[in-house]
Structure formats: structure tokens, C-alpha cells
Amino acid sequence: MPPFEPVLLEAIGTPESHTIASYRARGGYAPFEKLLAEKQPVDVIELVKSAGLRGRGGAGFPTGLKWSFLPKDHPGPVYLCVNADESEPGTFNNRILMEDDPHQVIEGTMISSYATRATTAYIYLRYEYPHAWDRLQAAIDEAYAAGLLGKNIKGSNFSLDIYLHRGAAAYICGEETGLIESIEGKRAWPRIKPPFPAIEGVFRKPTVVNNIETMACVAQIARRGVDWFRSIGVPADPANPRDPGSYGPKLYCLSGHVEKPGCYEAPLGITLRELINEYGGGVWKGRKAKAAIPGGISMGLMTEAEFDTPLDFKGPGTVGCMGLGTAAVVVIDETVSIVDFLHNSCRFFAHESCGQCTPCREGTNWNLRILERIRAGKGRLKDLEILLENGTTMGMMPGSTICGLADGAAWPIKNVIHKFRDEFEDYIKRTNPEGWMVTDPVPALQIVGAH
Amino acid sequence: MTSHALKRLTPEMVAEIEALAPRYPDRRALVLPSLHLVNKALRHVPLDAVVDVANVLGLPPAEVQDTLTFYQFFHQQKPHGTVRAFVCRSISCALRGGDELLEKLCSQYGIEPYGTTDDGSLTIEPAECLGACDFAPCVLANDDLLKNLDPAAAAAALEAVKIRADQQNAQRPQPTTHSPMEDA
Numbered sequence: 001m002p003p004f005e006p007v008l009l010e011a012i013g014t015p016e017s018h019t020i021a022s023y024r025a026r027g028g029y030a031p032f033e034k035l036l037a038e039k040q041p042v043d044v045i046e047l048v049k050s051a052g053l054r055g056r057g058g059a060g061f062p063t064g065l066k067w068s069f070l071p072k073d074h075p076g077p078v079y080l081c082v083n084a085d086e087s088e089p090g091t092f093n094n095r096i097l098m099e100d101d102p103h104q105v106i107e108g109t110m111i112s113s114y115a116t117r118a119t120t121a122y123i124y125l126r127y128e129y130p131h132a133w134d135r136l137q138a139a140i141d142e143a144y145a146a147g148l149l150g151k152n153i154k155g156s157n158f159s160l161d162i163y164l165h166r167g168a169a170a171y172i173c174g175e176e177t178g179l180i181e182s183i184e185g186k187r188a189w190p191r192i193k194p195p196f197p198a199i200e201g202v203f204r205k206p207t208v209v210n211n212i213e214t215m216a217c218v219a220q221i222a223r224r225g226v227d228w229f230r231s232i233g234v235p236a237d238p239a240n241p242r243d244p245g246s247y248g249p250k251l252y253c254l255s256g257h258v259e260k261p262g263c264y265e266a267p268l269g270i271t272l273r274e275l276i277n278e279y280g281g282g283v284w285k286g287r288k289a290k291a292a293i294p295g296g297i298s299m300g301l302m303t304e305a306e307f308d309t310p311l312d313f314k315g316p317g318t319v320g321c322m323g324l325g326t327a328a329v330v331v332i333d334e335t336v337s338i339v340d341f342l343h344n345s346c347r348f349f350a351h352e353s354c355g356q357c358t359p360c361r362e363g364t365n366w367n368l369r370i371l372e373r374i375r376a377g378k379g380r381l382k383d384l385e386i387l388l389e390n391g392t393t394m395g396m397m398p399g400s401t402i403c404g405l406a407d408g409a410a411w412p413i414k415n416v417i418h419k420f421r422d423e424f425e426d427y428i429k430r431t432n433p434e435g436w437m438v439t440d441p442v443p444a445l446q447i448v449g450a451h
Numbered sequence: 452m453t454s455h456a457l458k459r460l461t462p463e464m465v466a467e468i469e470a471l472a473p474r475y476p477d478r479r480a481l482v483l484p485s486l487h488l489v490n491k492a493l494r495h496v497p498l499d500a501v502v503d504v505a506n507v508l509g510l511p512p513a514e515v516q517d518t519l520t521f522y523q524f525f526h527q528q529k530p531h532g533t534v535r536a537f538v539c540r541s542i543s544c545a546l547r548g549g550d551e552l553l554e555k556l557c558s559q560y561g562i563e564p565y566g567t568t569d570d571g572s573l574t575i576e577p578a579e580c581l582g583a584c585d586f587a588p589c590v591l592a593n594d595d596l597l598k599n600l601d602p603a604a605a606a607a608a609l610e611a612v613k614i615r616a617d618q619q620n621a622q623r624p625q626p627t628t629h630s631p632m633e634d635a
Contacts, residue, residue, distance in 0.1 A: 185482030187521030
């Protein structure tokens with residue numbers, strides 16, 4: 001067994017792990033009560049900053065720094081939105097935390113609210129998690145009953161309400177300003193930034209949006225301390241003053257073609273190969289891996305030869321992936337056609353593009369139509385050039401869209417065609433022997449719907 | 452509240468919406484919770500209900516409709532089945548037979564994806580990642596997550612959810628006479 005003792009998942013699988021009694025018995029809520037009695041909010045921000053915690057939702061932005069962008073001495077209210085719209089394909093760690101240890105998430109939310117002076121926290125939960133909804137609501141009710149939520153908590157000046165808000169099956173609600181618009185009752189169209197949510201967020205008030213796993217990390221930093229957190233993971237590169245390092249434990253979601261899919265906690269920086277072999281029981285059916293997604297489908301693929309790359313915030317970027325993302329690892333074995341993989345990716349983004357920015361709305365749908373045509377044996381080599389052109393012109397990076405969804409849609413296209421170009425070309429030539437060299441425009445096979 | 456006569460919302464539903472109002476500084480934030488409430492009761496959100504929600508919240512109906520149409524989740528033309536089954540087709544499930552599962556279920560029940568059986572007992576919809584990749588391929592049927600589904604056994608799992616849904620409906624209080632729950 002791996003030597004690392006899980007912390008974020010310490011209670012998973014124990015009886016009644018979702019109850020306040022279990023959480024208290026593990027030392028839960030005492031750190032919140034201590035911080036509330038002894039520390040000022042600014043001290044809590046410093047605590048999280050010095051721990052080097054980076055957001056677990058995908059972007060890896062330093063959490064304490066995000067909090068410090070809130071205006072000082074704002075008359076309020078300030079809002080905390082906890083992002084539980086976990087929708088990146090392959091990702092399910094938030095679900096496990098919310099279902100089986102909701103109080104850890106709630107305590108992290110309390111501490112983060114105290115640090116940011118938020119008096120209302122909304123947990124934006126995706127529709128697809130009804131069990132997590134029940135468990136979180138029960139945990140919130142228990143916390144109110146224990147006097148941990150409500151007015152003047154434990155005799156302090158701090159008041160906090162936590163409310164659940166239910167999404168309606170749209171990936172874009174995980175984008176922080178899309179989430180804010182959705183809470184406000186509008187279509188979840190991401191906002192142009194600036195202003196960033198810290199200045200003008202939900203209900204036009206200063207707002208912090210943090211991920212569920214980030215909340216759990218905050219709770220553990222408060223309980224176990226900065227030194228403990230910094231003893232895990234990959235330290236900052238001393239030669240690079242802009243590298244914030246990759247500290248702390250991380251929940252890796254492992255799925256696809258492995259023997260034992262599941263959510264595993266490991267120090268940031270474990271390699272993909274270690275994760276698959278030591279935790280996942282290896283590739284399924286004794287087969288070889290072809291590639292793996294390192295952190296949700298937007299990140300692109302790592303080939304089998306790249307599996308020794310560390311899965312910290314920096315590693316996947318060194319092998320042409322967008323980043324660590326959500327640390328959702330999806331393994332594909334040697335029997336999978338790379339054309340089918342990219343088709344699945346393009347279908348997802350075509351379905352989930354919110355339709356606000358034309359390059360993304362049209363681009364994702366055209367990409368899907370091209371992939372459908374290639375799969376149907378009507379592909380041309382020219383299509384790869386068109387896909388790459390789409391891939392390099394849609395997104396925030398080329399400056400043609402408001403949010404990063406299009407970048408996430410484009411990255412797998414660029415990455416996969418770059419890494420598996422021979423396979424694409426072979427497939428196209430083999431399935432379309434008469435027409436693979438044609439360069440004239442061709443009609444799409446069918447119209448696909450979008451939001 | 453409003454002077455308009457409500458066509459689809461019962462006083463109980465209005466009371467449920469109003470109970471949520473103190474949570475938000477702006478009544479527009481109640482749009483999504485209200486739509487969920489209506490959808491739970493009626494299994495769709497007809498235009499009359501959109502107008503009702505708008506009246507209760509003090510919003511132009513177009514704003515509520517605008518939000519509704521963004522989330523393809525809410526059906527408007529007709530109710531979804533007593534059981535609504537979302538079959539995951541995203542990557543982790545697709546690698547373990549999600550697409551084949553969707554095809555098999557649709558052909559077993561004789562419906563197209565997004566379709567509802569003639570008896571109104573089941574709607575099957577493709578879904579993007581359900582966040583249960585550790586149990587791929589999976590289906591979310593009402594509030595039940597059906598895990599590691601073998602296509603041969605999937606229909607039996609759905610039938611069990613249908614039986615539970617029927618039992619729950621039988622226990623649910625019948626609509627009172629002043630609440631026109633039936634289609635006009």
C-alpha cells in the first residue's frame with residue numbers, strides 16, 4: 001500500500017462519516033471555534049497564504065491571494081460562493097467529499113467566510129448530485145442546531161448563513177462568473193472581466209468563488225497547520241520567484257481503463273504512472289495504456305511515454321497539456337481510437353458551449369461536425385488543418401472569447417492532433433481512400449444543437 | 452404576491468418560494484429555485500407556469516423564460532416521464548460502454564434519446580459527465596445513481612426505479628381542488 005495517509009479522505013468509508021458527531025470526534029469544528037475566538041480575519045488570510053494553498057477547482061490560483069483582492073473596509077455584504085458545479089468530465093472528488101464528509105466542507109466554508117468577512121455563503125451544487133444535496137443540507141442543519149451557523153456564532157460578532165443553490169445541468173455554471181449569473185437567476189453567461197468577482201461579484205457585491213476541495217483544504221490547514229501542509233507536495237522552484245509551488249494533499253480522480261477506478265488522495269507531484277499502478281491497480285485487462293487525461297478533458301492527453309510526469313500544478317504543462325486542471329485522470333488503453341476520443345471531447349464542448357461568444361458557439365459545433373464526418377469515413381487531411389485553425393483561434397488565449405471554455409475545447413484538439421497526427425492521417429486515408437486528399441469545402445453531415 | 456390569478460402554481464408552491472426569499476437580496480435569484488419547484492411538481496415547466504413564476508417574483512415573464520431556455524434541463528412542451536434517466540456519455544463512461552448503453556436502453560424501450568415512453572413512465576436523455584466516473588458506465592434515474600451498469604441488466608435497474616417512483620407518487624398528497632394541476 002502507498003505510505004501516504006489520507007487526510008481529506010480520512011473519514012471516507014468509516015461509519016456515519018457524514019454526521020457532526022463523527023466530524024467532532026475527528027477534531028472537527030474546534031479549529032474554527034479557536035480561530036473565531038483568537039484570530040482576526042486578516043490573520044486567517046495570512047494563514048492560508050503562508051500555507052501556499054492553490055485553488056483546487058482547476059486553475060490553481062493561490063487561494064489566500066484571491067481573498068486579499070477583496071476591497072478593504074467594504075461596508076458589505078461580501079459573499080462567498082462555493083463552487084460545487086463539478087462538471088469537468090472525469091472529475092468526482094467534490095461529490096465524495098460532500099456525500100461522505102460534508103462537515104469538512106462546511107467547516108472550510110465557515111473559516112473562509114470568516115477570513116473574507118462574508119456573512120452569506122452560497123454552495124452552488126450541480127443538479128446531478130441529489131445525494132450530495134441531501135447530505136450537505138443535513139450537515140448544514142446540524143451545524144445550525146449546534147450553534148455553528150446563524151447570528152453571532154459562539155458569542156462572537158461573526159454571523160454566517162450557508163445556503164444551497166441548485167444548478168440545472170450546465171457545465172458553464174462552473175465558470176465563476178457564469179456561476180454568479182446563474183445564482184442571480186439569469187442565463188449562465190460568463191461576464192467580461194474586469195471587474196473581477198472580488199470587486200463586483202454576485203448581486204454586484206465583492207465575492208469570492210472557491211471550490212469544494214479548496215474548502216476542505218482550508219479546514220485541514222486550520223486543524224493541522226501551515227507546516228504540515230507545506231511538508232507535502234512539491235516546493236516552489238527557488239530559481240523562479242513566480243512559482244508558488246504545489247503544496248498539500250490532492251484528490252486525484254482515477255477512471256477509464258484502470259482496474260480500480262476511484263478517488264485517491266496523494267501528495268501533489270505523484271506521477272501519473274505511480275497513480276495508475278500503485279492506486280489504480282494498473283491498466284485494466286492486462287492491456288497497455290495508450291494515453292491519459294491528466295486533469296479533466298480540457299487538459300489534453302499525456303502519451304504513455306509521458307506517464308512519469310509529476311501531477312503537480314507545473315508537470316502536465318511541461319508535456320503539452322494545459323495544466324493539472326481538476327486532477328481527474330482518465331486512462332485510455334491501446335484499443336481506443338484517437339478519433340473516437342477526440343470526437344467525444346468535441347461532442348462534450350459542442351453541447352456545453354453556452355452560446356454567448358460566436359467563436360466558441362460556432363467553433364465547437366463545427367469541430368464536432370468535422371469529427372463526425374471523419375468518423376463516418378469522409379475525412380480529408382485538410383480537416384486536420386481546419387481543426388487546428390479553429391483550435392488556435394477560439395478562446396481567451398487568442399482573445400476571441402469571454403471565458404476559458406473555448407480554450408478547454410481547443411486544447412485537446414491541438415494537443416491530440418499534435419501527438420497522434422500519424423494515427424489521424426492513417427485513419428483518414430484508410431477510411432476515405434477516394435477523397436482524403438480533397439480540399440474543396442464539403443457539406444456537414446447533420447446539424448447539431450447547442451445551448 | 453400578485454393580483455394575477457395563478458394558473459399552475461398552487462398556494463403551497465408559492466409559500467415554498469416565499470420561504471426561500473430571505474436567502475437572497477434580489478428576488479430574481481429565486482428564478483432557478485422556482486423553476487426547480489415547478490419542474491418537480493409538474494415534470495415540466497409550461498408557459499403558464501413561467502408567467503406564474505414571473506408574477507410571483509415581480510419579473511417580466513420574458514426574463515424567466517430567458518433563463519429557462521438557457522438550461523435545457525427544463526422541458527416546456529410536455530412532462531418528462533415519471534422516471535427521468537440521464538445516461539452518461541462523457542469520456543469515462545464512453546470508455547466503458549456509455550454510448551452503447553444509451554443505444555441499448557433506447558431500443559429496449561422503443562424511444563429515441565430525449566424521448567418518453569407512450570405510458571409516460573420513462574424518459575431517457577443523454578447526459579454529459581454525471582461525476583460518477585468511478586462507477587462508469589452510470590445512469591442517474593430520478594435521485595438514484597445506477598452504477599457500473601451492464602447493458603443487459605440496465606433495464607431491470609430502471610424498472611426498480613420506476614416501482615419506487617410509483618410508490619412515492621401514491622404516497623404524495625393529491626392536489627387540492629383549487630389547484631388546476633391538469634393540463635388546460
